[in-house]
Amino acid sequence: MSDAFVQVEQVHKTYQLGETRVHALRGISLELHRGEFTALVGASGSGKSTLLNLVGCLDEPDQGRIVLDGHDVAHLDDAERSKLRNRRIGFIFQSFNLVPVLNVFENVELPLLLHEELSAAERRKRVEQAISDVGLESFVRHWPDKLSGGQRQRVAIARALVTQPLLVLADEPTANLDSETTARLVDLLVDLNHKRKVTFLFSTHDEKLMGRVARVVRIRDGVTVTA
């Protein structure tokens, strides 16, 4: 029996793009183990984002099976998948996806608002810790539109980690950043991976990042070519 934390087995996914039917994933299989830092590499349209969406329970496969922390996600209803995302998965988006009317603290706090078991004090402590982990202590009350791209992505990372997830999915998190900021951000992610033992899976087509990660999975035309 596999000790994989995430199992993707023979997953197919097609979707309609205008008049065209796109076969994004063609029977892809993949396993992720706890604490792994994995880069998903491939050209645009290779199926990276589709795979991340499926692993992140944002979408459902047409065929195949995805098991996440022992749960076959096909058997979960929308509410259960929402709860799984909130408790087990952190997301980092290419364009940061911060809520513009919430400040840094509130953006990071956002997913914890669903954690009814946490007191306000516990919630505050966790948020402050997450903000401290990404080095934004002096920007706590800043609004997203007053931050640089790198700072915004750090807020997004803090938001992804504040729930203490088992898995963090990042879809081209450095695509909108310059190379210097990208390097600092990757350093941060690697450091957090070491410190928190969180499983990271991020997609990129930036070959320079390959050397910074423990494992690279290449994907082409909806199937893995090396893993």
Place this chain on the structure above:
Amino acid sequence: MQRSWAVALRNLQRNRRRNAATVAAIAFGYAGLVVLGGYAARVDRFLRTNAVYLQHAGHVAVWMKGGLDRAGAEPERYQLDAAAQQRILAWAGADPRVEFTARYLRGMGLAGNGCTTQPTRLFGVEPEVLGRIVRHPEVQGWSSELATPVKGRWMDAYPKVQHASAVSVGLAEMLRKRRVYDEVQGLPPAATILDCDTEKEAEQLAQDANVQVMSMTYDGMFNAVDTEMTATFHYAEAHGENGTLYTSVSTLQTLFATDRVTYVALFLKDPADAANVAAELTAAMAAAGLQVEALTYDEERWNPYYVGTMAFIGSMIGIITLLVSLVLILTVIGALTLSILERTREIGTWRALGFGRGVLTSLVVQEAFLLAVLGVVAGVVIGLMAAAMINAADIRFSPPGVPGTIALLIKPSPLTCAVQAVLILPSVCVAAWLVARAQVRRNVVELLTAQSG
């Protein structure tokens, strides 16, 4: 979700201009309803005051059973004799809910000036009770115009005049009685025999305030009484303007040769007690062997004009409220649809972070609720200011079916405002729910990758 109201409030700060416009739409719509409701409340109190006090229906009118329909035709059988009157008055006098009572003797007759006669409705009411009615705070507050004589003073100011009367303005004009009792004092005595149909007639008729009242006694004899017209007045219904005469109960009892009265009216401290008082009095009288019928002021067969008019106005207000609510709902749907479309990707982000469909829908509904509450609060302020301005402008108008003019007063009723707010708030929330529901049910990836928002 914790702090959902704070987040909803923060979301309202996104597009302040649009949200301000939405709040303004709700506020002005609601203010319109407040003013409309205030007008309806004013009309209701005006008509109710007229019906209860100035048309002498009382809050509860006690008739012999069947008397409402047959007292005119068979007065000996269907009017209240002295014993019945005493029993009813004793019961009412012991009930703390009753403010005061009045005995009324009503009938048809002729009013004459010595040259001509006019058919007239005769109201017999004790002068001191009539004085109490016209000076009642309710009457002075809501219908003071009709409670004030056009000329002269009410009968209770003339205790020494044996058969004082008050005559409706139209009837006084038809009888060409230009002067009331006070105005003829000191004038030369009027001619004993009038020169009717001559040029002297008008001047001779104006020399005194005498109005003859004629009718058949209950036993079928012709009878007449000379009364002194101490006042002219506008009757509270236009159809009574040309033929209404008040005099004392005893004067009419003399005219009809009876000791009976048509009904006893009970004026209550709180109109809300009317139904209970009526039921209890009917039961008490029945237990004492007296079969009476106690009619409340809001029964259509007793006060058809008041009840019918208010039903009509109520329907109109209801339809307008519905139309305004519909416009507000569409406004809110439009504003929220734009707002939510702009936030499509953000909704996708919230969904990705684990917020369920219900949580997000409720967040949007909370936003709409806050918008509606802000709009309603602003609407109350605007409505009350508009009402104050209208009241200060002293605009006068002629209500349908009522002689003369009255002041256009807008008196918003807290209950009506509350009912209208209760209609608007859930309507806006339902509109928001409809808009939000459609959006949050979309696939999360579709939301995250949407071109708009």
